Amino acid sequence: MASASPATSSTNADFIDRNVLLYVFDEVDSRKQSIATELVDHPLRYRRGIISFQVVQEVLNVLTRKLGASTTDTQHYLEDVLVPMWEVGPSQDLYREALRIHGRFGYAFYDAQIIAAAASRGCKRLLSEDLHNGHALAGVQIVNPFAGDATS
Numbered sequence: 001m002a003s004a005s006p007a008t009s010s011t012n013a014d015f016i017d018r019n020v021l022l023y024v025f026d027e028v029d030s031r032k033q034s035i036a037t038e039l040v041d042h043p044l045r046y047r048r049g050i051i052s053f054q055v056v057q058e059v060l061n062v063l064t065r066k067l068g069a070s071t072t073d074t075q076h077y078l079e080d081v082l083v084p085m086w087e088v089g090p091s092q093d094l095y096r097e098a099l100r101i102h103g104r105f106g107y108a109f110y111d112a113q114i115i116a117a118a119a120s121r122g123c124k125r126l127l128s129e130d131l132h133n134g135h136a137l138a139g140v141q142i143v144n145p146f147a148g149d150a151t152s
Contacts, residue, residue: 013048015118017128018058032146039145052088052117088117105137
């Protein structure tokens with residue numbers, strides 16, 4: 001797994017927030033499930049999706065606690081989906097940048113940490129339903145892929 005040091009060049013990869021990864025399991029909202037499935041499958045196929053340790057932890061927590069996924073199914077999702085996209089680990093620089101984003105832009109610390117992780121890998125887009133759609137900061141454009149006006 002790569003460290004969270006600042007990226008020296010931009011990448012074409014998108015940073016994928018936990019909600020996108022979890023909508024793959026949403027059997028209530030088939031539209032969001034379909035969008036999420038494509039957003040997860042495409043990056044896996046073309047190695048263009050990036051996540052952080054925080055996203056891994058949050059997804060595993062929701063799968064096991066809220067969705068009641070079995071340990072075996074969760075292990076498969078970890079190995080088949082999360083590990084191949086997992087590029088950002090904790091570091092002093094990541095926490096410093098998250099605190100800077102938190103202080104300057106007012107994002108909650110954990111949200112700021114997601115933005116800092118995306119920026120650290122040079123991602124131009126952060127796909128998330130939970131953040132401010134269209135907001136650009138630290139070189140990252142936040143895109144809600146489930147919004148009607150989301151750009152692909």
